[in-house]
Amino acid sequence: MSGIGRASVLIGAGTIVSRLTGFLRSVVLVSAVGAVTAGGNAFAVANQLPNNIYAIISTGLLSAVVVPQIVKAAAHDDGGRAFVSKLFTLGTVVLLATTVVATLAAPWLVALYAPGFPPQQQALATAFAYWCLPQILFYGMFALVGESLNARRVYGPYTWAPIVNNLVSIAGFLAFIWLFGPAGKSTVWTPVMVAVLAGTATLGIVIQTAILFVFWRRTGLHIRPDFVWRGVGLGQIGKLAGWTFLMVLAGQLAGIVQSQVMSQVPKGHPGVFVAGNAWLLFMLPYSIIVLSIGTPYFTRLSEHAVSGRDEEVRDDIGRSIRILGLFVVGATAALAVAAVPASRIFTGSPAEAIGAAGVLLCYLVSLIPLAVLFVVQRSFYAYDDTRTPFLFTIVQCALVVLTALAALWAFDSGILPIDHLTAAVALGQSVSSVVQVVIATWLLHRRLGGIRTASWLLALGRFALAAVPAAGAGWLTFQLLGGVDGWTVSDKVLGAVGAAIIGIVVLAVYAGFLALLRAPELAAATGLVRRFVPGRR
Numbered sequence: 001m002s003g004i005g006r007a008s009v010l011i012g013a014g015t016i017v018s019r020l021t022g023f024l025r026s027v028v029l030v031s032a033v034g035a036v037t038a039g040g041n042a043f044a045v046a047n048q049l050p051n052n053i054y055a056i057i058s059t060g061l062l063s064a065v066v067v068p069q070i071v072k073a074a075a076h077d078d079g080g081r082a083f084v085s086k087l088f089t090l091g092t093v094v095l096l097a098t099t100v101v102a103t104l105a106a107p108w109l110v111a112l113y114a115p116g117f118p119p120q121q122q123a124l125a126t127a128f129a130y131w132c133l134p135q136i137l138f139y140g141m142f143a144l145v146g147e148s149l150n151a152r153r154v155y156g157p158y159t160w161a162p163i164v165n166n167l168v169s170i171a172g173f174l175a176f177i178w179l180f181g182p183a184g185k186s187t188v189w190t191p192v193m194v195a196v197l198a199g200t201a202t203l204g205i206v207i208q209t210a211i212l213f214v215f216w217r218r219t220g221l222h223i224r225p226d227f228v229w230r231g232v233g234l235g236q237i238g239k240l241a242g243w244t245f246l247m248v249l250a251g252q253l254a255g256i257v258q259s260q261v262m263s264q265v266p267k268g269h270p271g272v273f274v275a276g277n278a279w280l281l282f283m284l285p286y287s288i289i290v291l292s293i294g295t296p297y298f299t300r301l302s303e304h305a306v307s308g309r310d311e312e313v314r315d316d317i318g319r320s321i322r323i324l325g326l327f328v329v330g331a332t333a334a335l336a337v338a339a340v341p342a343s344r345i346f347t348g349s350p351a352e353a354i355g356a357a358g359v360l361l362c363y364l365v366s367l368i369p370l371a372v373l374f375v376v377q378r379s380f381y382a383y384d385d386t387r388t389p390f391l392f393t394i395v396q397c398a399l400v401v402l403t404a405l406a407a408l409w410a411f412d413s414g415i416l417p418i419d420h421l422t423a424a425v426a427l428g429q430s431v432s433s434v435v436q437v438v439i440a441t442w443l444l445h446r447r448l449g450g451i452r453t454a455s456w457l458l459a460l461g462r463f464a465l466a467a468v469p470a471a472g473a474g475w476l477t478f479q480l481l482g483g484v485d486g487w488t489v490s491d492k493v494l495g496a497v498g499a500a501i502i503g504i505v506v507l508a509v510y511a512g513f514l515a516l517l518r519a520p521e522l523a524a525a526t527g528l529v530r531r532f533v534p535g536r537r
Contacts, residue, residue, distance in 0.1 A: 018159065019284050021166035026277055026346055027492055028173040031182050032197065035277070035347045035356070036268050038121045039189060044273040045114045045259065046128030047201055049106075050135035052252055053098065084148065089225050095140040103133040113256055114272070116263030124189055131198030135205045142209040149215065157215040165208035172200025243386035247393045254400040258425050261408045270355040270422045277346035278359040278426065282367065285331035290371050293324055305382035313379065314451055317444075320375050321456045326514070326521045328371040329463035330470065334506040336364050337474035341488040341502065344495030353489055358423040365430035368460070369437040376440045380447070388443055396436035403428025459521060466513035474506035 033040040102109065106129040110122055117125060146158030176196050265271035304312040335342060339360045344353035380388050407424035410416035416424055445451050481488050481498055488498025514522045 016288055018162045018166065019287055021163050021170070022280065023284075023345065023496075025166045025169045025173070026280055028170050028177070030277070030346050030348065030492075032173045032176050035273055035352055036271065038117075038267045039124065040273045041114075041263075041267070041271050042117070042121050042125035043128050043197065044276050045110060045117075045263070046125045046198065047132045048259075048272075048276065049102070049109055049113070049129055050133055050139055050205075052255065053102065053136050053139070085224050088144065091140065091144050095137050095144075098140075099134055099137040102136055103130065106130050106133055109133075113259040114263040115260055116265075124194075127189075127191070127194045128198045131195065131202055135202050138202075138205045138209040142205070142212060145209070145212040145216065149212070157212050161208045161211040164211055165204035168204035168207055169200055172196065172203065176200070243390040247386070247390040250390075250394055250397040254397040254404075257401045258404045258429070261404045261425055262422050264408065264411070265418060265421055269418050270352075270359055272422075274347070274352075274356045275359055275422050275426065278343065278356055278363055280346070281335065281342055281360055282363040285328060285335060286367065286370065289327040289331060290324055290374050293320065293327070305379075313382070314448060317375055317379055318452045318456050321372055322459045322521045324371045324375065325368065325456065325460045326463055326519070328368055329460065329467050330507055330510040332364055332367045333467040333471040333510060334474060334503040335367075336361060337471050337478060337506060338499040338502040339364075340484055341478070341495040341498035344489050345492050345499070347492075350484065350489045353495065354484060355419055358420065359426050362423045362426035362430060365427065366433035369434045373433070373437045373440060376437070376444050379444055379451075383447075385447075388447070389440070392436055392439040392443060395439060396432045399432035399435060400429050403432060459519070462517055462519055463514070466510050466517060466519070469513055470506045470510035473509040474502045477502050477505045 029043075030040070033043055107122075107126045110117075110125045110129055114122065114125060142161070146161075149158050176193070179196065180193055259272065262272045262275060304316060339357035340353055343356035343360055344350065347353045347356050377389050380386070404425050407416060407421055407428060410424065411418065411421045441451075441453060445453060478486075478488070478498075481501070486498075487494050488502075489495060511522070
């Protein structure tokens with residue numbers, strides 16, 4: 001457990017710094033282009049295109065397939081060197097080809113994701129996309145190298161490298177503001193403006209990827225170009241990746257429908273850019289808690305699954321869900337009651353913050369279920385089963401599409417106001433995720449002959465019971481600070497301060513009630529937190 005704890009702290013600390021600098025990056029970006037402007041939404045769509053393909057590579061093929069396979073390859077006579085060399089060669093070829101094709105297809109990709117943009121805005125998004133789409137190659141290499149490091153228990157670089165990316169982006173966006181002025185000063189975008197803004201975003205990804213290669217020596221693997229892709233098990237990866245590719249492709253198709261719906265929102269209302277920033281807030285607790293604690297568990301769970309130790313896998317599942325749940329339930333309560341000041345960080349006015357908070361709250365419905373899904377889905381991956389996750393993800397994707405189209409129909413029918421369209425899309429995604437988690441848990445229960453669901457559901461219920469008074473205390477604090485008309489919503493920096501104060505109150509009350517309820521998980525959670533304190537081990 002000490003190894004898991006140390007790895008969790010290393011990843012968690014890096015994630016916290018990464019997310020904080022990422023927040024600052026987004027704040028500067030909003031200052032540069034505006035939260036609800038045509039330019040801001042155009043850049044959001046263009047810069048999201050390489051991220052969508054990165055999602056296929058990172059959360060799909062690599063997390064699902066490569067980590068377990070590299071763990072297995074370590075048992076080869078050469079320690080996995082031949083396997084990794086062939087894998088890297090193949091990956092680089094595929095990434096390079098994909099990057100070239102995607103960049104050439106930039107106008108069609110923009111039209112696909114944002115058909116609701118007027119012609120001038122589509123042209124601007126396309127100009128941004130030509131600069132942003134080369135990120136695919138570097139995002140993919142970053143994911144490939146990073147997941148390989150994780151599989152060899154070298155966790156730190158993959159977590160800490162994005163901080164440099166954020167710092168480069170912050171410097172570039174500040175230079176943009178200095179050269180061309182803040183958001184709203186000019187409605188005309190020149191090629192130089194496009195190059196500075198989008199070029200900065202791509203440069204950060206390039207530097208982020210280069211940093212990982214500095215730490216490759218720690219894996220103990222010496223790779224070389226190898227175009228003979230037979231003989232060491234890449235066929236197995238192909239079989240596994242086929243289902244994963246289809247699964248993530250389905251997710252991307254659902255995301256396209258969501259983007260198409262949100263592109264109907266005109267400037268001045270919460271749209272694509274607001275949804276992206278709300279998702280960034282949503283991902284803060286997910287990244288810090290779920291990824292930092294869950295990633296080391298996944299590596300160990302994969303080792304237990306490979307060895308056929310199903311009982312230890314069951315223990316890993318229950319333990320990780322309970323620990324993740326304790327932190328995530330508290331974080332959900334804190335972020336929910338601080339939604340307005342937190343959203344003010346990424347908006348230009350109190351009115352914009354209130355609209356963005358509605359989107360954030362709709363996303364937050366699925367935060368706890370997604371923490372459970374992280375463990376359940378990766379348990380299937382540990383057993384080389386990517387077909388089952390494909391099946392329950394297809395259900396989720398279908399529901400995402402149906403709910404997004406239902407939101408658009410409600411808007412077209414005059415039932416749903418334009419200000420609530422993006423929030424309705426977010427709520428549809430959350431409801432779909434809840435259904436997905438229920439199905440996935442039932443299937444894993446059948447696969448392993450039980451995963452002690454009752455015990456961890458009881459624990460989640462105990463955490464939720466403690467979160468109710470904690471959320472009440474946080475809401476009262478927000479009202480005492482002036483509510484939606486108070487100082488916590490008057491400015492970006494004050495919004496961050498106000499959200500921090502409210503969050504601290506919620507977490508303090510939450511911890512107190514957990515202690516009163518004598519939650520057994522509190523001791524383990526406290527031990528993890530203490531590892532963040534300097535001088536503690």
